[in-house]
Amino acid sequence: MTVRAVCVRPPAPGAILGEVPPPPLTPGTVLVNVLECGVCGTDRDIVAGRYGSAPPGSPYLILGHENLGVVREVASGVGGFAPGTLVVATVRRGCGKDRFCRANKSDQCETGEFTERGIGGAHGFMADQYVELPEYLVPVPTALRGVAVLLEPLSVVEKAVFMGQRVIDRRGNTPGDPPTAPPAALVAGTGAVGILAAFLLRVRGYEVTAIDRRGAGTPAAALLARIGATHRSVADGLGTLGAHRFDLVIEATGSTSLDFGLVDLLGRNSVLVLTGIPDASEPPTSVEAGRLLRDVVLENQAVIGSVNANRSYFEAGLRDMTMFEEKWPGALATVITSRRPLAEFLTAITDRISGSMKTVLTVVS
Numbered sequence: 001m002t003v004r005a006v007c008v009r010p011p012a013p014g015a016i017l018g019e020v021p022p023p024p025l026t027p028g029t030v031l032v033n034v035l036e037c038g039v040c041g042t043d044r045d046i047v048a049g050r051y052g053s054a055p056p057g058s059p060y061l062i063l064g065h066e067n068l069g070v071v072r073e074v075a076s077g078v079g080g081f082a083p084g085t086l087v088v089a090t091v092r093r094g095c096g097k098d099r100f101c102r103a104n105k106s107d108q109c110e111t112g113e114f115t116e117r118g119i120g121g122a123h124g125f126m127a128d129q130y131v132e133l134p135e136y137l138v139p140v141p142t143a144l145r146g147v148a149v150l151l152e153p154l155s156v157v158e159k160a161v162f163m164g165q166r167v168i169d170r171r172g173n174t175p176g177d178p179p180t181a182p183p184a185a186l187v188a189g190t191g192a193v194g195i196l197a198a199f200l201l202r203v204r205g206y207e208v209t210a211i212d213r214r215g216a217g218t219p220a221a222a223l224l225a226r227i228g229a230t231h232r233s234v235a236d237g238l239g240t241l242g243a244h245r246f247d248l249v250i251e252a253t254g255s256t257s258l259d260f261g262l263v264d265l266l267g268r269n270s271v272l273v274l275t276g277i278p279d280a281s282e283p284p285t286s287v288e289a290g291r292l293l294r295d296v297v298l299e300n301q302a303v304i305g306s307v308n309a310n311r312s313y314f315e316a317g318l319r320d321m322t323m324f325e326e327k328w329p330g331a332l333a334t335v336i337t338s339r340r341p342l343a344e345f346l347t348a349i350t351d352r353i354s355g356s357m358k359t360v361l362t363v364v365s
C-alpha cells in the first residue's frame with residue numbers, strides 16, 4: 001500500500017505527485033487523513049528551487065505546511081484525540097536545545113536548528129496521510145470545517161499583531177484612557193496574510209486601511225469593504241495615502257522597496273511589523289538612510305520582524321475565527337478564492353492568478 005504525496009527534491013526545481021510508503025503509526029502518535037492544504041508563496045519558492053530541504057536520509061521532501069485534517073487512528077495511550085476529530089498541525093519542530101524550544105516556543109528558536117514540516121527537514125502535509133505527536137495537533141471545532149485550513153496563515157498574523165501590540169503598549173497609559181479615536185492600522189498586501197490581518201485588526205478595534213497595487217474590482221477589495229476596512233490602491237506610489245500616519249503597520253508583501261516606504265507612514269510611537277520575506281539576492285536598494293533612521297529615533301518608532309507561530313497563536317486564531325464568523329457570517333470563507341483537487345497541485349502552486357487570496361488543494365472531500 002502507498003499514499004499519494006506531492007514530492008519535491010530541493011534544491012532541484014519541480015514537483016511530482018508520487019506514491020510513497022504510508023507513514024507508520026508509532027507509539028505516542030496520531031495518524032491523520034489530510035482534508036485540505038493551502039498553497040502559499042513558500043511552496044512556490046520551494047517548487048522553483050529557491051528554498052527548502054528534504055528530511056535527513058530522504059531523497060525527497062513532501063511539500064505543504066498549511067493544513068487541515070481529520071484524525072484516523074490514535075496510538076494506544078494517546079489521550080485527547082479520537083478518530084473523527086478535526087485537527088490542524090503546527091509547522092515548526094523545535095531543536096530541543098534552547099530555552100524557547102523547550103518551552104514550546106520554537107518560533108523563537110535561538111539555534112536555528114529547528115525543522116519545519118513541508119519546508120525544511122521534515123515532510124509536509126500535501127499527502128493523503130501524516131503522523132504527528134499530539135502536542136503539535138490543534139483540535140478544531142467542526143463549525144470551522146470550511147475555514148480552518150486558514151488557521152496556519154492566521155497563526156502567523158496572530159503572532160505579528162501580538163508582537164506589534166506589545167511594542168505599542170510600551171507607550172503606557174495616560175489619564176482618560178482609552179482614547180476616543182480608534183487606533184489606525186495599515187496592512188500592506190491583500191493576499192491571505194494581509195486580508196487575515198485586516199480581519200484580526202478590525203475585531204481588535206482598529207480602523208484598518210489595506211493597500212495593494214490593484215484596482216477596486218477585486219474579491220479582496222470587496223471583502224475588505226464587508227469587514228469595514230478601507231481598500232486603497234497604491235499603484236501610483238505610497239504618496240496616494242497623503243498625510244495619513246498609522247499606529248500599527250503590518251507588512252505582508254516581502255517587497256524591499258515598499259518596506260522602506262512603509263517606515264515613512266509610521267506615526268509617532270508606532271510600529272512596523274514585517275512578515276513578508278524579501279529576496280535576499282535582490283540588488284541593493286537606495287534609501288535616504290540618515291533621514292529614515294533619524295525619524296525612527298525622533299518619533300519613538302520601531303521596526304520588527306515576525307516569523308512562524310507557536311501553538312498558542314494557533315489557539316488564539318481559533319478563538320478569533322469564531323469571532324470573525326459571528327461578526328461577518330460567511331465572510332472568512334471567501335478568502336479561499338479557489339479549491340482544486342490534489343492532482344492539480346502544480347498549476348495551483350505555480351499559476352499566480354491576479355486577485356486571488358488563497359488557493360486550497362482538496363485532498364479528501
Ligand SMILES: [Zn+2]
Nearest residue numbers: 095101109110
Ligand atoms: Zn531551538
